[in-house]
Amino acid sequence: MVSRKWLANDMMYQIAVVGTGYVGLVAAVCFAEIGHHVTCLDVDGDKINLCKSGIAPFFEPGLQELLARGLEQGRLFFTTDVNQAYRDAAAIFIGVGTPEQPDGSADLSSIAKVARQIAENVKQDCLVIVKSTVPVGTNDKVEQFVRDFKKNGIRIEVASNPEFLAQGSAVHDTLQAARIVIGTSSRWAEDLLTDIYKPFGLPIVSVSRRSAEMIKYAANSFLALKISYMNDIANLCELVDADILDVAKGMSYDDRIGAKHLNAGIGYGGSCFPKDTKALEFLAKQHGYNLRTVKAAIDVNRDQKTILIRKASSRLITFSGLKIAALGLTFKPGTDDFRESAAIDNISFLLHEGAEVFAYDPVGTPNFQKLFPQGRHEAGNITYVTQPRDALKNAHACFIFTEWQQIKEITPQDYRQLMHTPLVFDGRNILSIKEMAKAQVEYYSIGRQRKG
Ligand code: UDX
Secondary structure: OOOOOOOOOOOOOEEEEEOOOHHHHHHHHHHHHOOOEEEEEOOOHHHHHHHHOOOOOOOOOOHHHHHHHHHHOOOEEEEOOHHHHHOOOOEEEEOOOOOEOOOOOEOOHHHHHHHHHHHHHOOOOEEEEEOOOOOOOHHHHHHHHHHHHOOOOOOEEEEEOOOOOOOOOHHHHHHOOOOEEEEOOOHHHHHHHHHHHHHHOOOEEEEOHHHHHHHHHHHHHHHHHHHHHHHHHHHHHHHHOOOHHHHHHHHHOOOOOOOOOOOOOOOOOOOOHHHHHHHHHHHHHHOOOOOHHHHHHHHHHHHHOOHHHHHHHOOOOOOOOOEEEEEOOOOOOOOOOOOOOHHHHHHHHHHHOOOEEEEEOOOOHHHHHHHOOOEEEOOEEEEEEOOHHHHHOOOOEEEEOOOOHHHHOOOHHHHHHHOOOOEEEEOOOOOOHHHHHHOOOEEEOOOOOOOO
């Protein structure tokens, strides 16, 4: 049956992982950590060389250690060579990107490329597992595609195995996942995947391929909806002078609601929620269905991202020539990823309006600089600083985009003393209204009671 390499004991498998991004690399180091023999394949030679030398190509807590340990213990390998990666692999996990296209649909070209490559190069029975987030029905197409291009009589099946890791806690979310979702109707595939995941000791939910694909979109869209709902309620709280922090606290005690993802702010960003909500809405549209709830989440989020600019615009005559402190560039703390971060929209607007932006982020600056290199942009200018206090010095206004610990540690007195005009727009509700008032800092946040 399946080609199986016996390693430390009979539970250990020879695994290939295609794509060394968040999904692929994190899965790979975790598989190696629990004892499997893992070869990672990527077309990006620089990334592969970096991994080979034990350096994680992106910041993720715990990743570096696991990468080093996997290499040291001879269970983790990196290559750009297809044959080396697929040789003897009992299971090939696909973790390549499925970026958003202009119409909101997912771009599946990388998945198709890998599927064809597998069909044309694999020489033993093996299971292909799609970890990337793909629209419902994609796994069926991938299996058909593999069959169309397969040259020999070997058995290749395709199963869905979506991941639910969040950036900043990806390693933890993989090793201690709430559940493993396996999507297949083949007993052979289910047994193999169950076996591969057995050492993790986690609950396994076994469903059809299409249900597994839908679980991922439905889970992410639900969380996005939860955030947009709280942002909508926060905006209403401001109008009726209620406090969203108290409202969220009061709601969180109900197990049916839960305490997580209830924080109102400047909207969700990142590589998943924005992309997956749009892809789900697109899928619904393709089937003639209007997915009103998810559409509403997307609409609320789009408006929420620039809510601070609207607040600031009604307070200031102009941004032109003003020194503006921008604190936090990533879409959330604990990651150097700024994809779809609120900082992009806001900073881009400020630069367009002629502001002198002084930006701080503890880890996200090098990535952000690729989009906005230091210097002039349109009518404005951006300078990156390495200390949050340097951004605040003589600033006429401050915007908080990400709730990094280093930013939370800035005191109301710091704002008062360092800024030219102590005027703070907080998109993450990290400061106390009372303390800010006491320090005589003019403070605007999201959905909070004016008195604090
Ligand atoms: C998310 C899901 O959590 C994860 O399960 C899935 O696999 C991928 O997408 P991630 O994008 O890494 O993970 O981050 P998450 O912590 O969920 O935050 C996403 C965005 O929502 C961030 O911009 C964050 O600031 C925002 N957010 C989160 C809120 O605005 N309020 C909250 O209460 C929680």
